[in-house]
Amino acid sequence: MRKATTAALTAATLLVVGGYYGLADALDLVPGPLTVAAADYPIQPFPTPAAGTLVSAQAAGLSPDAPVPSDGVLTRYADALAADSLVGTGKVGVSVIDVATGEVLVDRGADTPLTPASSNKVLTAWSVLSVLGADHRVSTTATLSGSTVTLVGGGDVLLSADAGKPGDTVGHAGLGDLARATAEQLTAKGVTSVSVALDDTLFTGPAWNSAWEAGNEAFVAQIQPLMLDVTAHHNSGSYPADPAMEAAQTFVTRLGEAGITVTGTVARAASPADAVELAKVESAPLEDILKVSLKSSDNTMTEVEGRLLASAVHQEASFEGAAAAVMSQLTKDGFDVTRTVLLDSSGLAVGNKVPPRLLAQVIARAAGDSGGTTGRTLLADLPVGGLDGTLNERFVGAAGEGTLRAKTGSLDQSASLTGTVVTQDGRLLAFAVVVDGFESGGLTAARTAIDKDLAGPLAACGCQG
Template sequence: MPLVKTWQLIAGSTAAGLALSVAAVSAAGPWDSGQRKAERDRAASWEPAGGADHAAPSLPQPAPSAPGVLAGAGPGLAQAAGAAGAAEPAGLAEALRPLLDDPALGSARTASVVDTATGRVLFESGESRPMAPASTTKIATAAAALIALGPDHRIRTTVSPGTDPGQIVLVGGGDPSLTAKKKPPAGSGGSLVALAADTAQALKATGRDTVALGYDDGLFTGPARHPIGVNGNLALVSPLMADEARPDDSVSGPVTRIEDPAAHTARSFAALLAERGITVTGEPARAKAAAGTQPLAVTLSTPVSGLVERMLTHSDNDIAEALARQTALASGRPASFEGAEKAVSDRLASLGLDTAGSRFTDGSGLNRADRITGSLLTGILARAADPHHPELRPVLTGMPVAGFTGTLRARNAGDSPAAGLVRAKTGTLSGVNALSGTVVDASGRLLAFAFLSAEAPDGAAAEKRLDRLAAAVAAAR
């Protein structure tokens, strides 16, 4: 397989890749293992793990695109981004410094631009200053989860015999893609409907059609409520939760969440069993599965690669918090906010990245106590572009494409030089704005960038300045 094909797909900015997205986006179902099914089938001969989740119902025509840029990348790609290198190219510095000095960005800002193929620092300003990253934290969460679990790992939700006679227990494994919808999108993740059908079949095979239902949501520890309190941007962090505890058919955006996700999921499962001829006596209650027994039925999540892509494309906070806890579990730490913070930091350090001054108090970036440096963000992205770390590729493929998908669909759109070339994760809290990702520049290099600002007087104006910075990197030579 020619290496150039792999990196054309990763850059996500070739005319062929974007045209394919445009053609397939309406016909293909929603996210399937992290990407549209039609896109996945086409990409299968190019790339073993990856592909973006293009969620927009209709897209503009693709912008002109640079060629693949990593065909000649070799072992040197794994150099630490931010390592000492040649001086900043004068043209890039001249383009970025006036934009970075714009008062609309607020009183604090940091910038880092790195050539992913060499690790050479092309521009930096305050790159070692830890700042609140908002949702660019998800880049760190994504990388840590992929290292800890692997891109092909699937999270199990099971039904097992309980400790009491005639009891079965629905055991939550922390799958953020679990759905109770009867007609879920193909490949959308773990299905309570399929799990109920398999459970009913297994019970009937033993001559049983009446059970008591228990549920186990004890996999995660510590507070389930995020430190920001009740917020429509995320549910309680529960290992047993269907459809992100959304009470309606909404799939994104803030909405009042179901207060007890685990109990509600168990009640939904009981109703699905009843529809399949299994009588559930009483109300579902917390319980434990009998030790040493095999599950009666299992449903599996979308692969971690797909969860990462979905999280990045749509800035999904519920997936982010679930992946942070899965990282903690895989690292032998408690599945809590504190355990996840240590696990994420340790996993990033295992890549040889400097995490000094960084804090990962949550997986989503909603916590204002989070801190990340610009050089750490570009370092993660450089590792994700390294052929020696194919497990990290979904970090690149999952990020929104400027002017086309996810949270960047309306940003750097139209005739912007960044349209179709920039893949980046947005970050927005009151007074905090960030943008970090990759771009194919005018000379065909894949560059990683991170721009973070704080205390901006107008968030919308700050976003526009960040977009201009990204566009300036796209135009660099």
């Protein structure tokens, strides 16, 4: 009952937002079953705020005349967060922007570069959508040169091991379908026996980021352009050692089942220039893929998305190239990336440094009249308070349930929240809050403080003075 009620409230709220803030298109605002996922990282159970700490508020309904909250009152919320013993030694950065006017309502340390954790994914998502478009799909292809069939990875890491599922995002394209279509073409050519090669050359450089701390193997796979459904391993610590080769071996198995004899072992090699395409399968559109990766905070998917961006803009499709491509696109789109340092696309690297101001500005643009399809898609794909994704268990029965949608961020010493919130008076605000540098083991406390001192009060705010 709680989720159904919240879903209805969220959809209704954002459709009203659409009438004024440029979100009027029919969005897939109520996430489907694929978006319900566990939190970014295994942590302690999130504590339920004490009764009365967060007052549940029904949004009054959005309109251009909705009262603008007092910047003084909102700044006091940010000050309370910074002074809260729950954040310990952590540095606090907060930016709050009124979406309708672009006015900055809170700027508390907002220009200070801090480790954003998975709020970093907001920057990647905006950039990828801006360049590739919400309807972009990636292909997995089989080619033939001589008697060698080459499986060419195009960036789909949600592949089904057998038949694709056209109505789903995860498993939309199937290696079994590709193998059977390939076998049909080979048979038509009179070919019954082949060798198989794997072309995973779309991505370059190391498959593992040296900026990631030891132990992160539980939260991200080796970054390759071809994988069987990577979400099956999300935060499980059981990612395959060589995901692309695992997919190639599955393709070989399916070819054999389809009547084609495969000789020898799979070798890594680029598809030759003279190779002809035999068959291909396509992923779900990018807007649906992002809905999975953003709501579940999937690090592998986001790193792949960053490399697809780099490839599209003719940067090296490596960690460095992806980070450079994100920075370049943000700059091209008019954002000030001064003092921003990106070492990856997902936010796993502690060395990432992003001013909260930049995060809030991206969200404010996305929610505003100029956000376009890029902005509408980004917002629709974020987790919703008390409903789904990494916010499934936060803001339940409290202010922000169904009216706050945001990207979470969680590292051992950094916590963040970046998104939009509707105040009790019906004003749409974009916000970003980062708490960075608290003592190891303080993540749950920092997240509690963010919700108790800032995010919840923003949602409950009827505060004009």
